[in-house]
Amino acid sequence: MTLRTNAIRITGLTAEHAREVLAIYQLGIDEGNATFETAAPRWDAFDTAKLPDHRHVALDHDGRVLGWVAATKVSDRCAYAGVVEHSVYVHPYARNRGVGFALLEALIASTEAAGIWTIQSGVFPENTASLTLHQRAGFRVIGTRERIGRHHGAWRDVVLIERRSPRIA
Structure with missing residues (x-):
């Protein structure tokens, strides 16, 4: 699937994007408010963990990666077959340009x-x-998990958000 909007092209995230995707991931990690992770994984671990049909990149007119989104299964239990967890990361120079929204x-x-x-x-x-x-993309806050994990020696809260499809019954 490829979408075009405002000179941003959304396409499937593949190994050809690995270097830029992992660099953007590391930039988000380094900012300190994106994830409990402290380092981006190697490509093989990232590739194995993410669902192939639900990972996308935003590219500029020169083909540079501006951001990415990817999903993972939340559980192998059949009751959760329709539930995924996602991450979305946008390069700092590409923020406030609609990249994150297009990826979502x-x-x-x-x-x-x-x-x-x-x-x-x-x-x-x-x-x-x-x-x-x-919120702009239709997600809602479910609640806050207080002091759910330690990050760089400090307890951190996490806001649980979800988007329920109005089309899938």
């Missing part, structure tokens, strides 16, 4: 086409830009 739209389209009814994620409450982006 692509993820929503691919998951709904596959019969997935819930996309969820956990966001640090300090990451207000991500919370605002997700």
Whole structure:
């Protein structure tokens, strides 16, 4: 699937994007409010963990990666077959240009086409830009998991968000 919007091209995330995707991931990690992770994984681990039909990149007119979105299964139990957890990362120089929103739209389209009814994620409450982006894309706050994990020696809260598909019954 390829979408075009405002000189941004959304296409499937493949090994050809690995270097840039992992660099953007590391930039988000380094900012300190994106994830509990402390280092981006190697490509083989990233590739194995992410669902192939639900990972996309945003490319500029020169083919440079501006951001990415990817989903993982939340459980192998059949009751959760329609639920995925996602991550979305945008390069700092590409923020506030609609990249994150376009990536979320692509993820929503691919998951709904596959019969997935819930996309969820956990966001640090300090990451207000991500919370605002997700709200614009139809996600809602479920609640806050207080002091759920330690990050660089400090307890961190995580805001649980989800988008329930209005099309999948």
